[in-house]
Amino acid sequence: MSIRKTLVVAGHGMVGHRFVQAAIERGLTERYDIVIAGEESRAAYDRVALTSFFEVGADALSFLPEGVYEDPRVKLLVDTEVTSVDRDAQRVTFSNGETQAYDVLVLATGAAPFVPPVPGKDLENVFVYRTIDDLEAIREASKTAKAGVVIGGGLLGLEAANALHQLEVETHVVELAPRLMAVQIDDAGGATLKRHIEKLGLKVHTGVMTELIDGDDDGKVSALKFKDNDEPLEVEIVVFSAGIRPRDILARESGLDVAERGGILVDPQMRTSDSNIFAIGECAAPEGRMYGLVAPGYQMAEVAVDALLEGPGEFTGADMSTKLKLLGVDVASFGDAFATTEGSLELVFADAVGGVYKKLVVNEDATQLLGGILVGDASAYGILRPMVSSGMALPENPEELILPASRGTAQIGMPDEAVVCSCNNITKGTICGIIDEQGCVDLPCAKACTKAGTVCGSCVPIVKNLLTERMEAAGKTVNKAICEHFSYSRQELFDLVQVHQYKRFDDIIEAHGTGRGCDICKPAIASILASQFNGHVLDKQTTASLQDTNDAYLANLQKNGTYSVVPRIPGGEITPEGLIVIGEVARDFGLYTKITGGQRIDMFGARMEQLPAIWSRLVDAGFESGHAYGKSLRTVKSCVGKTWCRFGVQDSTQLAIDLELRYRGLRSPHKLKGAVSGCARECAEARGKDFGVIATDKGWNLYVAGNGGMVPAHAQLLAGDLDTETLYRYLDRFLMYYIRTADRLQRTSTWLAALDGGMDRLKAIVIDDELGLGEELEAEMSRHVDTYFDEWKATLEDPEKLARFVSFINAPETPDPNISFDTERGQIVPVNHDEPVVLGSTIPVGAPQ
């Protein structure tokens, strides 16, 4: 119908990327081809988390590790800047001299660090703090530097100071204002923050003005001199972080309207004075105001996409509240933090010893909260900020909200309209509705149903409190017990078993439970015992009576009571001889065969008493149990990788085989699947798996906690460009930590969603080893690997275990008459009978032995 149009995005930072993502998701690419030009050598990355670059590397920060969008209608040019705009011809020129016509142009050029005109600012080792390249340069300089200084004690300056501090350079912070973070917090808050930072060994100089930067004979920084102060700082590195300026030069040169104080003027739909040109993010100035935070930039990106889809969305300003951890110190500022409202009052709690400062700003009659500041302990932020935005009435003694022994936040009667999760705009009423009407009983469910608490997580404590409050009101307690027999969660049971070294269910239920167990606790304990001791699942002394139906017969129970059989085919690689053996077995036993989604061959319709005979053929041919029946590792799928594929960059088949053999038989709270793709084309669909590995030209990117199933989830990047050894280490830790701490039947994706701190927490545990568990988890995994044996081979060698595989205990060879088949498409299909089938009464019955 219509001709495709072209949309050019100038700038590939966080906001530019968000725009493209939203454009893809909302179908804008159905109409537009998108060309994005980013001047950095890499695709957009998480600039907010820049300081973690030293720990996690560039790829972990990247929003687009593969450097391409999945949508082929989007083309990303890196190392390419838009240098001019010809509005009449609707054409931009790139830094490489090429031009590109556009129908719509989106300016997302962001902001540039402001470097004041201090003499010496052009010396070597003077930096700004904005890009990964900046950080790499700072790291290089830190190798020979003893001391460094950050000019600017605002939010970003303290981040930069943290970076220098991490590089083990003696770090100074210089701030012109009389306190740190002058924009967000007051004098007392600034003083508290300063004490915290100085305790870490950083030196803070407030209320001082830099006069010049001194250089040595090689043109490198040697000292910083202050005005009115004769004591210079001897430093070899200077980092400027004295604010940002919108990058509006393209707009200025092409004659678009700009704001008085910089920034491209836009209407509420982010249109500039040229209706074919939009501006979003820090380069834009809605109503003349620039927003130096990413969240408003994201809002603008969404609004612009909406406008291009002829939607009604408008940008109406943004909540400038902030909560963050600076050098390990909680800092939050929200609402009217400086009590600028006429007649407003301040309530302050300060604990100099504990390093805590909290301030509430309330209206004249102390009935409404207007804003506040929290330093050292920002746990109340989650409840306070929604109180400001909802305008709800304050409790009688509002100071209790900030006192250390403050009462539980749930008792405070927030109105239903109060926004609890401001990231997703979820009200208290919505959350309570989910709890009351849909029977949500735990946090993961409430999070999944409402999305509350899934972005920044600051409202999670309130959601938890609401949950407890509603449950208690309904006369229920929030119960972690897995069933009536144990008042423990799976994680607690796991720990009990480990501490006491239990090996038998009987000992566990006698010591810690009641009754004789059930279909919930028995398989859970079987799994816990298997994870810790790895005995045979049919061992009568330990776990045989606990196994759920599939584990109990080492095969998958299907609808007419027959089983399906899946031999392991590691990585999906199989020889023609292997294929023939499977084919012959299936033919000889009359089984239905199907290739599964996990690159295995499934044979259906085996009667229980046939299983040993089938497996004896398979084991003889070198096959082993595929564990398709267990809550355990199923498959590690692969593509053919660089061996055969003309695009592959690593040997994905070999890695998939190795990983599958490493983790085969590993019992876990839910089934586990993995995949390895040999390049970014992702033919193995690794990001739909509990662990997915995607090859890069430098190593392996490791994604975790994805799954298909009822609620599909994309796996998220845990670490990038790993060598094979590190990949194994991280995977060992990840899998064992999941096995230890997940709930019964909790998949990795929901487990991660419920983990306090989410992906950052997981990275801290797996990569930084913050819990000091790394070696222990790895040792547990190597014990699993060392003690692995094939369950079917062991079963065939043990008459006691084989005794279970009979149709009737008194007529072992007589097939159950209830099982029969029809044929469909040339193979068998099960038939269900509406009544039990009775054999003729003359069928001989064997006498008891």
Place this chain on the structure above:
Amino acid sequence: MSVTTTDEFAPVCRLEQLEVERGATALVHGQAVAVFRTYDDTVYALGNYDPFAKASVLARGIVGTRGEIPFVASPMHKQAFDLRTGQCLDDENVSVPSYVVRVVDGVVQVGPRQQV
């Protein structure tokens, strides 16, 4: 022995052939019967046919207790059946046959269907 009538007790196996808290299937009077041995060595027998799943599978379920009631959970969709009576604990309108069982000289014998 080749023929049993429905009033007789049919010997099916020795007690020690039954795993504790696990079922086994026996062929009694031409029917598939699920025989269970609980922790205290009591033996129960139910029809093996799961009326929900329409398949002969109950013997393969997990045995446990609900409160004081010994039960088996169907391996198909986990409906629970009282081992003593065959009554489904999750749906009062559904039950499976239960049989009188006795152990004589270590031999498990399944007798006539119980009248509940």
